[in-house]
Amino acid sequence: MVNREQIYKALEQVMDPEIPVLNVLDLGMITTVEPAADAVLVKMIPTFAACPAVEIIRRNIVTVLEKELHVPVTVEIDRVAHWSSNRMTPEAREKLLNFGIAPPQVHNGEAYSEILLQTPCPHCHSRNTYLRSPFGSTLCRAIHFCKDCGQVFEHFKPLE
Incomplete structure (x- = not known):
């Protein structure tokens, strides 16, 4: 079974296509990771409601995690949480x-x-x-x- 630490480690590789020095964790886009015996669910929030990169980021999460973790991955948009620039890590601001x-x-x-x-x-x-x-x-x-x-x-x- 895949654990949360493995998922977060793999998510470090998923870069923002518009700002390639930032990953989805730097941006605070990931709200939930749910490992299961044979799959992984990731919930994410876009930085802006009409962000054209959301679908690319979603596909990149699936591609990277499936390659690294060898399990099917589902990525959903979190409809409850809302993104704020305050979610960005101090490291993201420095980058x-x-x-x-x-x-x-x-x-x-x-x-x-x-x-x-x-x-x-x-x-x-x-x-x-x-x-x-x-x-x-x-x-x-x-x-x-x-x-x-x-x-x-x-x-x-x-x-x-």
């Missing part, structure tokens, strides 16, 4: 920063617009930045500009 994307700030009920305006630059760490567009290359990102280093950068949007 995003090193990848050149400003990580989402921890959201504690502050005004959303204020959070977007106070986004530190991932290149020089200056807070002298401004929001150029709330729409980035994907639904979960916004575009900012740093007045100190002159870099345009993406910001993973905070979501509560």
Whole structure:
């Protein structure tokens, strides 16, 4: 029988197709793993409701886990839990920063617009930045500009 530790170890290999330095555990997308004698059930939540990568991630979970664990795997969307950027691990935030994307700030009920305006630059760490567009290359990102280093950068949007 497969155990939870084996499942989580295998899930570390399932990377986000849009941000390949993050896996599904880094993002806090996995809500449940249920090992059984002859199968595994994984429940996941998408980072954004209309995320186009959800089906790819779902298929990748099945492919990786079946290869690693040698049992059939079912992946369901968890309809009870809701994703929040606060679910991201501290390691995920660091990986995003090193990848050149400003990580989402921890959201504690502050005004959303204020959070977007106070986004530190991932290149020089200056807070002298401004929001150029709330729409980035994907639904979960916004575009900012740093007045100190002159870099345009993406910001993973905070979501509560």
